[in-house]
Structure formats: structure tokens, C-alpha cells
Amino acid sequence: MGLTKTEIFTDKQNQLATFLKAMAHPARIAILQRILISNTCICGDLVGELGLAQATISQHLKELKNAGIIQGTIEGVSVCYCINPKTWKLLETQLGAFLAEYKGETACC
Amino acid sequence: MGLTKTEIFTDKQNQLATFLKAMAHPARIAILQRILISNTCICGDLVGELGLAQATISQHLKELKNAGIIQGTIEGVSVCYCINPKTWKLLETQLGAFLAEYKGETACC
DNA sequence: GAGGTATATCGTAATATTACAATATAAAAC
DNA sequence: GTTTTATATTGTAATATTACGATATACCTC
Numbered sequence: 270m271g272l273t274k275t276e277i278f279t280d281k282q283n284q285l286a287t288f289l290k291a292m293a294h295p296a297r298i299a300i301l302q303r304i305l306i307s308n309t310c311i312c313g314d315l316v317g318e319l320g321l322a323q324a325t326i327s328q329h330l331k332e333l334k335n336a337g338i339i340q341g342t343i344e345g346v347s348v349c350y351c352i353n354p355k356t357w358k359l360l361e362t363q364l365g366a367f368l369a370e371y372k373g374e375t376a377c378c
Numbered sequence: 379m380g381l382t383k384t385e386i387f388t389d390k391q392n393q394l395a396t397f398l399k400a401m402a403h404p405a406r407i408a409i410l411q412r413i414l415i416s417n418t419c420i421c422g423d424l425v426g427e428l429g430l431a432q433a434t435i436s437q438h439l440k441e442l443k444n445a446g447i448i449q450g451t452i453e454g455v456s457v458c459y460c461i462n463p464k465t466w467k468l469l470e471t472q473l474g475a476f477l478a479e480y481k482g483e484t485a486c487c
Numbered sequence: 488g489a490g491g492t493a494t495a496t497c498g499t500a501a502t503a504t505t506a507c508a509a510t511a512t513a514a515a516a517c
Numbered sequence: 518g519t520t521t522t523a524t525a526t527t528g529t530a531a532t533a534t535t536a537c538g539a540t541a542t543a544c545c546t547c
Binding site: 312 | 520522523524525526527533534536
């Protein structure tokens, strides 16, 4: 075992889970916030700012990139990472729809 | 290693990561949707509806409960699980604030 | 209280994640 | 072309997650 049974869930459920999983780490939230605030990002800055090793940050960036949340373009010696606007909007839509399913407090519990 | 370095991040970053992690599984999204739609929930229903073993579903419910997202009250033989309104609002606020940090497309990448 | 029903917990196997040192790659500067 | 600088990849150890069978618990019904 140890393998998520994706086949029994809908594509939407699986996709939302993938997005959430990609963001479900404080380092990746910190990285995203850093990109969001400065509206641009160079990986080297993060190595100094977060207290994690360069290899670890590179790994986190890779996961955000795999999920499609960020994109990177080579800029001379360094790489410029920024938000993928298309994915971010999709994420906002899907997450918004999910959260909106809550209809207020129930009488039950 | 293999242990997240929570101490180098802010409480807000860690809390948001914890919420996201709790929801970052298609089974748990399906469970939440089921609770949200019916405005109530009994675990036994889920065992029939999702294609997972009873022990697995109980485990997923436990994780959602540990994160404070759902709460359960014993109701005779079964347990009634429902959304924790306070946590759900906190989650909406924190996630909303996070998503709102995006200021639209950048010129950079 | 014996039997049935609903949920939780335990034990365990397979797999995934997190973190980092070491090393590789690739472009700029000299 | 060698050195410097920035990032990626590889290898590896520690830990976490996912799933399920088996078993325990707890409450209702008779």
C-alpha cells in the first residue's frame, strides 16, 4: 500500500488535492508569498532568506513547478521564478467553489 | 532528516500549511464535500460511497478532526461528523488572504 | 448479559516526503 | 579556457503517509 487510490475519485477532486498538496508545506507557502509580494523572484534570494539549504529550496521550487503553480525562466546566471497566472486563476476558481459549498452552521453537531 | 523545520517559519505559515495538508488528499476532499452537501454526515455512509476500507476512512476522518476542520459527536451507535464552523471560517480567511496576495500577471516571466 | 452494529485502534507493508552534503551543469566574467 | 556564480541533480537517511486486515471498543436491542 502507501499509494493513493486516485482512480476512485473524480478528476476535479484529484486536481484540487494535487494543488493543495503542492502548497501544503510552510517552506512552499513562504516561497509563494515571497514571489507574490515581490512580483518576481530569484532562487538565490530565498536561500539567504529562508533557513534551508540550497538543495532543499531547489527541490521545493521543483514541486511548485511540477504542480504548474510557478514557472521559471533562465535569466543570465540565475533563474527567475514567478506565478503561473493561468494555474493561479484555476486554483482560485476550484478552491473558491470548494469553500463556497459550506452553507453555514448546521443544527446537527 | 524527513522532518519539516517548522521553527523557521511563522505561525501563520505553519497553520496554513497544516490546513492545506489536512485537505490535500482526494479522499479527504470527497469526505468534506459529502459533509458540506448533506450538511451532516455519518461515517458508515462514506464506507459504502467511497471505495475505501472502513479503517482507511476512519483514519482520514481522524486527520480532518486533528486539524480541527471537522468535529464528531456520538449519536447512538454511529458518530455524526460535521464541519467545525470556527475552523472553516479561519481557513477561509487565511486562504483568502493568501490567494489575494496575487496582484495579477507580472512583466517578468 | 448475549448478540449485533458502528466506529476506532493496532500492526504492518508499500510508498512518499523532507532535508542536506556532494556533485554536476551552465552561463558570465576575467 | 579557467574561474566564479547560480541552480539542478544525485544519493541517502530519517520520518510520514496511505491503505487494509484484524481486533478492540462502545453502544443499542433483545
